Amino acid sequence: MLLQLNIQNFAIVRSLDIDWHSGMTTITGETGAGKSIAIDALGLCLGDRATTNVVRPNCKKADLAATFEIKKNKLAIAWLKQHELISEHDGECILRRVISAEGRSKSYINGSQVPLIQLKEIGQLLINIHGQHDHQLIVKASHQCRLLDSYANHPTLLNDVKHYALQWSKLNKELALLQQSKQQREAEQQLIQYQVNELDEFALQHGEFATLEADYKRHSNAQDLLDSTLSSLQTLSENENFNILDALRECSENVHSIARIDPQLANVASILSEALIQLDEASSDLSHYYQQLELDPQSYALIEDRYSTALQLAKKHQLSPEELVNFHGELKQQLDSMSNDESRINTIIEALETTKQHYHDSANILSISRQKSAQRLSKLISKSMQELNMPHGKFHIATEQPKAKNIEQGSIQADFKDSINSNGTDQINFQVSINPGQALEAMHKVASGGELSRISLAMQVILADKVITPTLIFDEVDVGISGPTAAMVGKKLQQLAKNTQVICVTHLPQVACKGHQQLFVSKHIDGGLTETTVTELSESNRVKEIARLLAGDKISQHSLANAQELLAS
Structure with missing residues (x-):
């Protein structure tokens, strides 16, 4: 307190x-x-x-x-x-x-x-504060629904309905975004699919371009390689008139001969021997390389075509050729993601159907609770109205369900928008009858401001027992x-x-x-x-204040007596 x-x-x-x-x-x-x-x-x-x-x-x-x-x-x-x-x-x-x-x-x-x-x-x-203008709210449908729910005291049922309504709202927003972008996504998907097919057909592998580039250079310069290799072999070992290996061998033998006379040349002789060995190995390797070299126009054409295609694809996608393989993988992932969006649309539609069923199941349970509470509350307010100088007053809370609309198959969003509401499916309407023989009608049509104030107060007093x-x-x-x-x-x-x-x-x-x-x-x-x-x-001052409220500024013995009588009662 x-x-x-x-x-x-x-x-x-x-x-x-x-x-x-x-x-x-x-x-x-x-x-x-x-x-x-x-x-x-x-x-x-x-x-x-x-x-x-x-x-x-x-x-x-x-x-x-x-x-x-x-x-x-x-x-x-x-x-x-x-x-x-x-x-x-x-x-x-x-x-x-x-x-x-x-x-x-x-x-x-x-x-x-x-x-x-x-x-x-x-x-x-x-604290719960009831303001002097609360009776103006009582004619509003949303406020009427809140008042009934306050009396019914079923927060769990309300939370269930709100949960499924919120879940539906989130799913519906996601569905709307996916559907809005569907046309644009389909155009992008066609382009990406074409690009993926093109790269699938080319099927460039990791590290392949470096090998391809080396093979292209070798085949495109095959004649120069043959000519240069042959010339080098002639100079190194195969020219009968003069070659480096024969000259070096003769030189090495001469130095070894005089090194036996003067040991100071032993190191020079050793160096020449090693050089002879290395040149001999170089000549052997160069000869082997020359024997493998061949002019193969067919192989060169295939290599040239694949190499050229790789360069063209790289230029088309504004990449370096080495980046094509990774780019190919990224396009595939993007295409899979787009396919997942389509799958997601179907999943959301299924989830919306399930959520809708859960929502209506919860809303039906809430509606039953409201109907039972509406009957009890209607009786209590009717009795209270009669006690508040409306002897023939009757109060009724109507709980109605909206009429179902015919929705074409496939128009799932329109169907949901017509039926999903965080407060449930009930339409709450407070109805009153003030005079004998008067039919029950909506409060704002038949009740005056003073009557609304009394009905509101009666309701607040009744609902006050429910507040925590x-x-x-x-x-x-x-x-x-x-x-x-x-x-x-x-x-x-x-x-x-x-x-x-x-x-x-x-x-x-x-x-x-x-x-x-x-x-x-x-x-x-x-x-x-x-x-x-x-x-x-104090008690004496209360008498004076009550008398002032009764008679105004001119307080008489009579008003004082009335005040004492009111306080005594």
Whole structure:
């Protein structure tokens, strides 16, 4: 429950410290005094959007802090532990918001600075605020559906439906992208397939081009190789008139002969012997090479053709010939990927069908739960309407399924778009009948503003039993209500406060008198600036305030007596 609210330099508040009691607290005050200012400040502590005008004039910042008791709030304690924000003060949670005059703000939970979203998350586990304009939302189909789901309290069923709706949405987006690019992809696929076929036919292997290039050079220069080799052999060993080997052999024999006379030439003789051996081996190898050389025009033509084709393909793809093999492999992978896209389209369509079935199965279970809850809630609201000065009032929640559309085979996306919704397949419609003999019709057609306000309040009181938050705030939800109806509203709120802390901003004496605690909001001028104060009323001052609400500024003995009677009841 809410224990304390501290407000510094907020709007027309300079400084306020409000202690809150359990049970029901009513907040009253003069028109324009700022009865809802504490609720607005509390909303900022809970993560509402802040603007620059929330800071009191001539002040640098507004500082707001709300203290809650959470000893029995297991969900809040679990959330704080999960985010490592549990307080050292056992059983308490302090939410703080500091807003600068420039509009920047900082958020704190138990003294630790946190993102604003975390204030909102923990706030939903601490307080539920019902605003004075909630009855305007009650005529909207989406809000009607949320109210019914709140009463039915079936979050697991809702989550199942939302899960399959989200899964379908993701699959459908992927399918749409694949189908949109299908025509372009098919053209690219044809081109790549042609390129792959061409390279498949050529079938160049790793390292082949280097060998091919060497063979081409050798065959294209075969005659020069033959001529040069033969000339070299003649010079080296085969010229009968003179050759290097014969001359070297004669020289070597002469040096060996004189080396036997003078040992100083032994080293020269050894060198000449080694040179003779090496030249002899060179001559032998060169002769063997010459014998293998041949002019083969047919082989040369084949090599030349393959070599030329490799160069042409490389130029065509703007590559070096050595890169052709890797490029060929990359094209094949790209082609496989495109084939996988086609396969993926078929897989997605199958997954969409499966997801659609799961969705409708879950939506049917959700629909059954809604129908059962709608019957119970309709009876409760009808009874509450009759208690709120609508003696012939009837309330009915219609849950209808949309009519199936005939979709041509293959138009799977259109079919899904018509039937998949994250809230399920039900169309929820709140219907009322106010007068005897009047048929049930949609609320906005037959209910006045005051009647809508009463129906909304009745619904909020009923739904309040379903909420998990330990504190409920009603901000002038009793607008347009008076007389016996107001007394019944006060009674219902007081009954609600037996199990939940209820805070109610009101202008009705019949509601104000039901509070276990009553706060009075007033304003005065201080130094040229307006200032709002909030005071907890004593029993005697409560009598005066209730009398003011009954009679206005001129309080008589009669209005005081009526006030005492209301408080006594």
